[in-house]
Amino acid sequence: MTNLSVVAPLPPRVLTAPGERWELSKEQREIMALTEDGTLYVSGSHQNDLHVMALCDRLERAGFHFRFESVDPDAINRLYKAGIVQAGETIVGDGERVTHNQAEVIKIIRQACEQRASDIHFIVAPDGKSKIRFRIDGLLTTVIRPRHQQIQELCSTIYQSMCDVAESLFQPHLSQDARVSKAFVDQLGLYGARVSTRPRAPGFLMVLRLLYNDASLNSLEDLGYLPEQIALLQRMLRLPYGMNILSGPTGSGKSMTLKVVLHMLDQMMGGTKHILTIEDPPEYSIDGEGINQTPLVYDTTDPQAEIQAWPAGISNGMRLDPDYMMIGEIREVFAAIAAFRGAMTGHGMWSTLHTNTAIGILQRLQDLGVDPSLLFDPALLTGMVNQSLLPKLCPHCRRRFVERRRELEPSLVERVERTCTAERVFVRGPGCSHCRQTGFSGRSVVAEVLMPSLRFMRVFRERGPAEARNYWVKHMSGITKHVHAIRRINEGVFDPAAAEIIIGPLDMDLYVLDAEERA
Ligand SMILES: [Zn+2]
Ligand SMILES: [Zn+2]
Structure with a gap:
């Protein structure tokens, strides 16, 4: 079996084919074809055909630059069929x-x-x-x-x-x-x-x-982060060293957030710092004077090779004189240790993990086997961020919660009325042409952003994750994903039922946090 891409070059898009921008009638398609590289193939005997001149006229008026190529009618026919023409006359027959x-x-x-x-x-x-x-x-x-x-x-x-x-x-x-x-x-x-x-x-x-190639989203605000959370992220970025971890389930937009964060970092430093990434492979191109994105290099035929390549890649990256390093993902203890070593030797490290909460990051690193003396040092583990993506209501067809209350599930209504400001809440509508009949349009982040303190780390070590979470909310003004989601629900951005599918019941904080102490 040969690799067919060798014999089959890329078919150019034929812009005069049915359904395309410059679609021509069947008769006209026998005498000409316009390809997306701007070549207008015309059958030799039809150079001065009125239809050809009419198309030229339309193209010129639209500002579409094109050049003539005279070919025999057979070539045009095959161009429509196979989408391939070479040197004006010859069709590549192989692999048609x-x-x-x-x-x-x-x-x-x-x-x-x-x-x-x-x-x-x-x-x-x-x-x-x-x-x-x-x-x-x-x-x-x-x-x-x-x-x-x-x-x-x-x-x-x-x-x-x-x-x-x-x-x-x-x-x-x-x-x-x-x-x-x-x-x-x-x-x-x-x-x-x-x-x-x-x-x-x-x-x-x-x-x-x-x-x-996403140029449209370029701020944390666009992604859905709250002002308080953005302020904390900016503080993390200003630290010259430390380990910062962004977590979330697969498909929660972690790569996009890291892209925005690294771009901000480069801007903040005016391009004077070296930001090196190791990714498997880079998922987005990141703009920035000081940014170098590199793929993880390993033998793809060896299933064990990828996991072993991470710690080696991080150590190698350290020798390339970085100030900041972004490591695509930490999957086992050797990569985690290599990353912490980076933070200890004065580098700003950013990476990702799969967890459901910000505090889950500590648990996960502990489970991986990272030494407690590294893990619980708030000067080393400087940032923990967790995010999920929630669908946004289509603003064209969303409906007021108060008008739909009777049709909704009673327990959901009860939770919305208890945790949200019901008059400001919207729910999913019937769908319209703007949202392809789904009722939703785009997605936005709900997140937890946590900068650990020594006291917080102590509570985690001595009393466990649940107490640490409680401490974070009560004493560090921690914003949970539920609080974040409820704020957006009150702005009419999220549908309460859709939010619950992803983050669980809206009143969950009331159960997992100590209500007595709650301000
Ligand atoms: Zn509409
Ligand atoms: Zn809609």
Whole structure:
């Protein structure tokens, strides 16, 4: 099996094809084709055809720059069919079926990008239940129900001819991981795309994670952080050394927050400090004079190699003269120790963990086996942040809670009335064209931001996480995720029921915090 991407160059998008911006009638498509690189292919005998001149006129008026290429009508025909033309005349015949499938895949990914989907799921089931689903704002919707044969072909096309892979043969009965090649990613205007596959009973599953070049979100406020939390994060950034950890479940937007934080850090330092990242792989490009993003390097064919590569990567990074270092993820004790060593030797360290609360970070590091003398030193572990993403109500179709009260679940109504300001609360509406009938539009962070003090660390060590949490809220003005969510619910941003799905009952703090002492 050869890697087909060698024989099948990228198909250019034909802008005069059906459904495209400059769509032409069937007769006109026989004499001309406009590709996205700005080439207008015209059949040799139709140079002065009125329809050709009319299209030229439209293009010029729209400010679209193009150049003429005279070809024979056959070439135009094949261009529409295969989406490929070379040197004006010759079509690359090899792998024509593959290029057709590549064009299909690109069409699907484009559609996903337009809707800002984070993932595309290809569910391949021989029992006629195959489907392609998009995850948009955290929610999955089925967009295409392809035939079994077709979806199978699309998946093997993605893996075998559109990815950089060590093992170029797609084997649906195994779990495989790959990255979509740079040429395709660039054409799609993405920063990157990761592919993972896994056998399914029956069939198999392929998931594409789309990574965007996101310039639109550039502040912690845009992400949904509260002013008090932003002030604490800025204090963490100003510390010349220390270990700061951002935690949250998969898909909670940790990478995006780190991107914003590192960009802020670079701005704050005026680009005079070296900020080195080690990521597997970099998920977003981060702007900044002093920022160097580097991928974790390891042998992808060895399943143990990745985990061993982290501590080695951190030690190597330390020799590259960084002031600050961002480590994609801490997964075991050796990486944790290497990161703490960085903090001890005067570096500002940032990393991520999977936990559900800010205090859970301490527990997790303790479970990993980090020495208590390092862990409970508030001059070393300087910041603990936890975040989740909640769907935002569509402002066009949301409904007032007070008008909908009767239709809602009674216990939810009771919790909203007890914890929120009911007159200011909105709930999910029926859906409209702005929100693709979902009632939600975009997502926003709820977070816990904690800068440990010596006293806090002592409470944690002596009396455990529950008491430490209580101490944080009572004596350090700690804002829990629930308090954060309730504030946004009172602003009409979150739906109370949707918030509870992600963070649990709105009144949870009343149970886990000491009510007597509560101010
Ligand atoms: Zn609307
Ligand atoms: Zn709506």
